[in-house]
Amino acid sequence: ALKLKPDYPEAKENFYRVANWLVERWHFLMLNDRRRNHKYQQAIQKAVEGGCNTVLDIGTGTGILGMCAKKAGASEVSACELSKTMYELACEVVTANGMNGRIKILHMKSLEMEVPKDIPKRVSLVVTETVDAGLFGEGIIESLIHAWNHLLLPPQSTQDPSRPPSQTGRVIPAGATVFGMAVQCLEIRRHHRLCVSEVGGLATAAAGELHSPVSCSSEDDSTEPYTTERLSRLPGGYTPLTEPFNALDIDFNNVQELEGLCSREVSRVRLPVTGEGLLDALAVWFQLHLDQESSLSTGPKEDTCWEQAIYPVQTPHNFPLRPGDELIVEISCRDAYLRLCSVAVARDGREFCLDDCLDPDKPRNDPGPSGNPNPSLNAEAELCSALACLGTEQSSGPRDYTMLECAEMALLNNQPYHDSFRRALAKLITNLKDACSVQGPSQGEGLEVMPLTDPPSGPMDPGPDPFYVLDVSEGFSVLSLMAASQGQVKAYSSVEKTQHQAVLRRLARANGVPEEALEFWLNQVEDEQAVLQRPSREKLWSAIILDCVETCGLVRQKLMEKATLARCLLEDGGQIFPERIVVYGMLVESDTLLLESAVQGQEPTLGFNIAPFINQFTVPVHVFLDLSTLQCRHLSDSVELFILDLMNTNANYTNRDVKVQASASGRVTAVPFWYQIHLNEEISVSTFNQDSHWKQAAVVLHQPLAVRKGDWVRLAVTLQKSSISISASI
Numbered sequence: 001a002l003k004l005k006p007d008y009p010e011a012k013e014n015f016y017r018v019a020n021w022l023v024e025r026w027h028f029l030m031l032n033d034r035r036r037n038h039k040y041q042q043a044i045q046k047a048v049e050g051g052c053n054t055v056l057d058i059g060t061g062t063g064i065l066g067m068c069a070k071k072a073g074a075s076e077v078s079a080c081e082l083s084k085t086m087y088e089l090a091c092e093v094v095t096a097n098g099m100n101g102r103i104k105i106l107h108m109k110s111l112e113m114e115v116p117k118d119i120p121k122r123v124s125l126v127v128t129e130t131v132d133a134g135l136f137g138e139g140i141i142e143s144l145i146h147a148w149n150h151l152l153l154p155p156q157s158t159q160d161p162s163r164p165p166s167q168t169g170r171v172i173p174a175g176a177t178v179f180g181m182a183v184q185c186l187e188i189r190r191h192h193r194l195c196v197s198e199v200g201g202l203a204t205a206a207a208g209e210l211h212s213p214v215s216c217s218s219e220d221d222s223t224e225p226y227t228t229e230r231l232s233r234l235p236g237g238y239t240p241l242t243e244p245f246n247a248l249d250i251d252f253n254n255v256q257e258l259e260g261l262c263s264r265e266v267s268r269v270r271l272p273v274t275g276e277g278l279l280d281a282l283a284v285w286f287q288l289h290l291d292q293e294s295s296l297s298t299g300p301k302e303d304t305c306w307e308q309a310i311y312p313v314q315t316p317h318n319f320p321l322r323p324g325d326e327l328i329v330e331i332s333c334r335d336a337y338l339r340l341c342s343v344a345v346a347r348d349g350r351e352f353c354l355d356d357c358l359d360p361d362k363p364r365n366d367p368g369p370s371g372n373p374n375p376s377l378n379a380e381a382e383l384c385s386a387l388a389c390l391g392t393e394q395s396s397g398p399r400d401y402t403m404l405e406c407a408e409m410a411l412l413n414n415q416p417y418h419d420s421f422r423r424a425l426a427k428l429i430t431n432l433k434d435a436c437s438v439q440g441p442s443q444g445e446g447l448e449v450m451p452l453t454d455p456p457s458g459p460m461d462p463g464p465d466p467f468y469v470l471d472v473s474e475g476f477s478v479l480s481l482m483a484a485s486q487g488q489v490k491a492y493s494s495v496e497k498t499q500h501q502a503v504l505r506r507l508a509r510a511n512g513v514p515e516e517a518l519e520f521w522l523n524q525v526e527d528e529q530a531v532l533q534r535p536s537r538e539k540l541w542s543a544i545i546l547d548c549v550e551t552c553g554l555v556r557q558k559l560m561e562k563a564t565l566a567r568c569l570l571e572d573g574g575q576i577f578p579e580r581i582v583v584y585g586m587l588v589e590s591d592t593l594l595l596e597s598a599v600q601g602q603e604p605t606l607g608f609n610i611a612p613f614i615n616q617f618t619v620p621v622h623v624f625l626d627l628s629t630l631q632c633r634h635l636s637d638s639v640e641l642f643i644l645d646l647m648n649t650n651a652n653y654t655n656r657d658v659k660v661q662a663s664a665s666g667r668v669t670a671v672p673f674w675y676q677i678h679l680n681e682e683i684s685v686s687t688f689n690q691d692s693h694w695k696q697a698a699v700v701l702h703q704p705l706a707v708r709k710g711d712w713v714r715l716a717v718t719l720q721k722s723s724i725s726i727s728a729s730i
Ligand SMILES: CCc1ccncc1CNCCCCSC[C@H]1O[C@@H](n2ccc3c(N)ncnc32)[C@H](O)[C@@H]1O
Pocket: 026, 030, 058, 059, 060, 061, 080, 081, 082, 083, 086, 108, 109, 110, 111, 129, 130, 131, 132, 133, 138, 139, 143, 288, 296, 298, 306, 307
């Protein structure tokens, strides 16, 4: 299917998503990194010319390292690749480079390989680059332990140094040195911790502790030990709080060391604080020592394309570090992941616990006889978590916290966004109240008007009919609560997770919103019809809040269909939010975007013909961009590309020609775009500003377009089924 490159909109949209998923974007970055390729080639050549003539490439990807070994003259070269897509690709590439039948490629994980089943005999050289930003994330430790025990000849040893290289085993890379550094960084903080005490008029304290799913200490399998960021490209930058420190050295040619790594006890380092600021995260990178002479670095200062591993501090603490302090960090390799944790700050001889690493399930109070403080509670937690299969039930350890995705956390921290929404909601409710006081509340389709006489004495007058507001946001959203807090509103929230609903109820109580003013709407059901169904038989919605733009920067799928449906369920004077979305874009010249989207010819890949094969997986739309820090030259001002009218969907078109004048000469390689989300005539929010939880996206042009300052460029913009495409011509 991938090769069919369908062009009808849904399929195209899905093709992009599938291609993005099948072939990770770093394949392009890696293959375009000519320095990295050259260094690997040099190291491999030296080893093969030095006598290593049987080679195994673990995790061959496109096959480039295996081809280096073959070209260097190795007599037997095998390669294994666990991803089917990459395996097939490697076969095509090896054949296209005339090495078919001379490199044996296996579609399997190296751990399953045996001698002589898969390779005739043990090899003298394993090459691999199965590393991620946190070094061990692709399982290199386990792979190399297995390789030393089953696939490699014995290493050079002091007993019989006379054994020739062809009879000894060795690995490229030979080892790695891992560095760490404590940083202050607002961009990381707002994605991992609650930074605001009030949002949209709601005090947030009652929410309790909120954590992102990145944690080194929790056993919970819905968390990951670290996330990744390009520190050099983070909006707002970062402040180093310590010097880089050596966190770990590992020798890949020493199998005892590899086997001992995971059972190594936790080590603690005391780091002199050299900068003033709040501790937001530990950043980690490494030097990959290919051999004794050459190494690759993934450090933030190098202009490499690699990201760093980020260990964010989760527990809220307003404890600014200052020079003179010492930061105490624990380093461990539990279950083959590198884990770093800030445990305490030493100041004037006293230690302040940051308790960030304390295992939330580890009892704070002394455990009962069974060693488990509350067996029934934990057992029950286990059970309900297993049953609920929501996967979000935090085992209710002594310290309760709620998990929010990073984007949900950044959204919650986005005060301007919520203030705009609060003003727009208030305006709507006021308008509806005014309308009521004039001609009485409209009861849905019936036009009967309420009698102007005093309401019947009977039981306490229930007051005027409430306005019904529905928030169908994906993920955690407090917009329903903000609506309910306007008074005379019955708000429905589509928040699904029980933990998230509990947070909303706590916030409601703490902000004086009556319990019955907030209800949860079951939107597990698939079709929009059920989700948007009417609040109650005779009533329509006063407002429906839609979630239009995905965090990655694309319009959500089926948005227009949802808007059309939602409009039919509004009472007179009702409104959907937003009512309109305007798409803006600009012309840029950005080599960075090119390097992330396609292999640029044969030159970067050591002259091997790889580009045409891997570039089948190029997708023209780039998502999750931080446009504010993208290295690029602006070749025009921002221009309005498209308007999506949600209140009148048949006013929409699918194609639009836009003319934009080049403000400088250069090569247009991409058109980044973002949105102005109009909540009503006066109030709108942008998805491209420093508070935004949204990232931006960009269309990478099929062919760069050379322009001279003053040229008029015609952009043919198509937006169908929320997949956008843009072609540019002079
Ligand atoms: C300076 C390097 C750097 C620094 C920081 N960030 C990224 C990089 C760049 N390296 C990224 C490679 C990362 C992906 S690993 C490459 C390919 O190997 C495959 N695989 C992985 C393990 C494995 C195995 N045991 N047996 C067979 N196949 C295996 C994967 O399926 C993938 O296709």
